[in-house]
Amino acid sequence: MIATALKWSRHNLFGKPFDALLSIIVIPGVLWLIYQSLDWALTKAQWDIIPQSLRVLMIGIFPADQAWRAWTAVIIIAALLGAGLGCVFAFRSRHAGFLALVWAAAAVLTGTSDLINLLFMAAAVAVFAGGWAVTSYIPASRRALMAASFIGLIAIFAVMSPPGVGLWGGLLLSILLTLVTAIVSLPIGILLAFGRRSRFSSVRIICTAYIEVMRSVPLILVVYWIWILMPVLAPQWNLADVARGMIGFTLFYSAYVAEYVRSGLQAVPRGQTEAARSLGMSEFDINRSIVLPQAIRVVVPPLVGNVLDIFNTAPLVFIIGLTDFLRAGQMILANPQYGDRTYEVYSFLFLTYFLVGSLITYVARKLEAHLARGSR
Amino acid sequence: MTIDRTDARAFASESDMLASKRRRNRFRHDAIQVAIIAAAVALVALFAYAVKEGLARHGIQFSFSFLWDAAGFDISEGKTLVFDNGLWPSLTSFTADRTIAQAFVTGIVNTIKVAVLAIILSTVLGTLLGVGRLSTNWVVRNLSFWCVEFVRNTPLLIQLVFWYFAVVLHFPPLAAAAKFYGVVISQQGLYFPSPVWHGGSSPFAVAMAVACCAAILGLILNGRAKIRWICAGAAVVLLGVMLATGTLGLDYPVTSRFQASGGTSMSPEMAALLLAIVVNSASYIAEIVRGSIDALPKGQWEAAASLGLSRRNTVNDIILPQVFRVVLPSFGNQYISLTKNTALGIAIGYPELFNIYGTIANQTGHSLEGIVIVMVSYLVLSWVISGLVAWADRRLTKRGAAR
Known part of the structure; x- marks a missing residue:
């Protein structure tokens, strides 16, 4: 047992002079860090704040009886x-x-x-x-x-x-926003991707310009602009902040989805289109039943990664005054009674985000392996 | 005879038919083009009309003349371009009596400041992390892996907020600040020693400074290794001589109880934004670096080894040039997204472009004109970055082997 441990460490920690040097510097530091964090988490931290404020973290100020x-x-x-x-x-x-x-x-x-x-x-x-x-x-x-x-x-x-739509908040709002954006931006993104390789140069130019502009401005700007533009453009609709945020996210991420889908469209061999055309299929049918299914198959993993991006940028809705998961945590900390629980709340937020994010990444990696196995 | 004639006639009519079909198709194609353009123009016009009407209801007119009004608000930090003495602009601190256009410039300068620093630092840190993920040392490998994984799977905004509220604002106050070799770390900000010019305009000192700048430029721009070594040596020697003779001095920050003077300072907001963006972007760069080293065929290492090249020579002359070629476009994309991420500075009150745009929109109500300016600024920044990366790419291709 000890012999194998020694052999393992000689091989993995002290294999070369430089590795040995690194080990000597890094290992004590890591151990000290682990000790400090465990010491804090197990003895000093007052975790009772988390169960106490769990409802606010999860659904924000959504009424408890609802x-x-x-x-x-x-x-x-x-x-x-x-x-x-x-x-x-x-x-x-x-x-x-x-x-x-x-x-x-x-x-x-x-x-x-x-x-x-x-x-x-x-x-x-x-x-x-x-x-x-x-x-x-x-x-x-x-x-x-x-x-x-x-x-x-x-x-x-x-x-x-x-x-009241204005009461939505917490982790549920983050997830809803992610879901709506991911689902609605998919068809728009597919249309944009086809538009970018359309036969009509005008469609091509419009779609390319849209995609490129959206991809070179920050998301927070798009969300903010849609938020201030909607009341100017359509005052009679009186859209809620949540809906305006979702529109902003969808418009922004459609451009990213379009680029992923376009890379998938390019991966479909030309022979597929030519074969379908020689069978007399119409352009619409070729794209819908021959090209798109193969393209989507290729881009499923990056599209799942895109969902992670959406989820990770969801906290940006703070700019339009929404209370998402991160903002709910900050709201709890704003209560003077809990002012000294900064690290507890942030640890919980980080951990939750990390869990959800890792889950999505894991699914994306699995999918990639799964699809790679399935293709010839 | 008759058969031939009918055949010929049939052929002629068929080619006619094809031609007319082609004409019809082309006409249809053009008609659809025109219809799409008309629809797009109509949509834009409708949009513009709706915006104009909407603004008119709020009593605002769409015009850019507000840019030349006095700002009337202060910006916590940042320089702007001032044309006080002639045509040559100078960078001066922004004050409330400057124009709104100059406020926008302050925002752009602040954005560029953070972006450039973050690009340099995150490239260094990211490359280290990426190489660390392939280390033969188990602890280093796993440590890099989990750092990268953690940062990539959590939102940038919470990282930023954490760095600001839980780290930077918990630094010691200035009176008890930590000091390392002239660098002061405190709640009120970071202070670094900065170089100052004592040489005046004496010809000898100026000549040395110019030579030093030329050497550094040569180091960056010249492709040949020997000349780069000479340039580097010359720059170091000249810098040493200037420091020794006192023409170039270092201005150390001096701290008193509540304030610090001298040196270069960095506000806590900028420090937090820089930390968050550098760490975040470094983990993405680490993934890019790891991926491209992994993607290199093993044969490259083996071929180099079979030629008897040392490990250092293999890495320097075989592996790194190829990795650089592969990595550059991805680095460019990362740099652009990093620059866009600086807009999050508004969450902690760093006065970058978007934050200042928000203030201006609030103060003047000209939010839509501001949109145009901000959008164009970010577009130009993105283009500049991708242009620079493309330039570097071309230079490396010229120097390196064919793809």
């Missing part, structure tokens, strides 16, 4: 995510146990003792598994996914709106 609406939205989101997962990874019975474990972990970590919350959580996990199973066992259902996503989004809006 929480069932938020839970319904979570359940719809879970169904959509599960259905999306099922398109690529087949559901197996062993996954059910794993999901049950996830539910138990979520229940313990959030420290909730409320029966209703536990039930809602269980429902979300069950619906996730259901969506996953449906799309993995019934291939025909995958075609309906895009339509189902739009219906799901409309349902979420319908359920969440009555208490």
Whole structure:
């Protein structure tokens, strides 16, 4: 045992003089850092602030007695995510146990003792598994996914709106914003990508200009501009801040989606188009049923990465006064009673963001490997 | 005979038909083009009309003349271009009596300041991290991996806010500031020693300074290794002589209880923004570097080894030139996105372009004209960066081997 450890460390830590030097400098520093953080996290930190303010972090100032609406939205989101997962990874019975474990972990970590919350959580996990199973066992259902996503989004809006759209907040707002942007920017991005290689030079120029301009200005600007422009352009609509934020995000990310899709379109061999044309298919049919499916297949991993980008830039909605997850955390810290809990709250925020982000990255990597295996 | 004739007639009519079909198609194509252009123009006109109407309701007129009004607000830090003495502009601190155009310039200068520093620092740090991810040392490899992974999977904004509220604002106050070799680190900002010119206009000192600048330029611009070594040596010697003779001095910051004077200062906002952007961008650059070193065929290492090249020569002459070629366009994209990310400075009150635009829009109500200016500024910044990267790319291609 000790012999193997010594052999391992000689090989991996002290293999060369330079490595040995690095090890001598770095290892004590890392150990000291780990000791300090553990010491702080286990003895000094007052974690009770997290369960106390969990509701604000999750749904912002959404009224507590309307929480069932938020839970319904979570359940719809879970169904959509599960259905999306099922398109690529087949559901197996062993996954059910794993999901049950996830539910138990979520229940313990959030420290909730409320029966209703536990039930809602269980429902979300069950619906996730259901969506996953449906799309993995019934291939025909995958075609309906895009339509189902739009219906799901409309349902979420319908359920969440009555208490007031201005009350949306917390992690739920970040996730909703990400979801809406990811789903709506996909068809727009596809249209822009086709527009950029259209036969008509005018369409080409317009689409290229749109994509390039959007890609060279910061997102925060686009969001802010849409926010101030909407009331000027359409005062009678009186759009809520949340909706204006979503429009800004969608307009911005459509340009990025368009570039990813375009790279996918370029990856489709010319022979595919030529073969379809020689069969007498119309241009529209060629693009819809020959080129696009192959292109989308290639760009699924970068598009999932794009979802991570959207989620990671969602906090920028602070500029239009929305209370997303990060802003909710800052709101808690603004309370003088909790003024000294800066590190606790930020640790929780960082950890949550890191967990969600790693999950998305993991799925993207898995997808990449999965698709690489599937292609010749 | 008759058959031939009918054949010929059929052929002629078919070619006629093809020609007319082509004409029809071309006409349809043109008609659609015109229709699209007309629709686009109509859309833009409608947009402009709606904006004009909307602004008129608020009693604002779309015009750029507000740019020459006095600003009437202060900016916490930053220089602007001033044309006080003749045509040659000079950089002076912004004050409330300057024009709004000069306020915009202050924002652009502040943005460029952070962007240039961040580009240099994040390239260095990112390359180190990227090489660290391929280290043979287990601890270094995993440490780099988790740092990169953590930074890439969390939002930049929370990193920025964390750096500002939880790190920079928790630095010691100025009275108890940490000092390293003249660098002062405190809540009120960072202070560095800065070079000062004591030589006046004596011809000898000026000649030395010019020669030193020429040597540094040669070091950057000349392609040949021998000349670069000579230039570097000359620059170091000249700098040493100037420091020794006192023509060039170092101005150390002097701290009192509440303020510091002398040297160069960096506000806490800028320090936090710089830290956040450098660390964030460095992890993306690390991924680019790692990816392109990984992507190099193993045969390159093996071929170099079989030629008897030392490891240093292999890395310097075989691996790095190829990596640079592959990496440059991705670096360019990263630099552009880094420059755009400086707009987050508004979250902690750093007066970059977007922050100043917000102030101007609030003060004057001319938010739409401001949009045009800000958009054009960012477009130009992006173009400049991609132009510079393309230039560097061309230079490296010329020097290096064919692709």
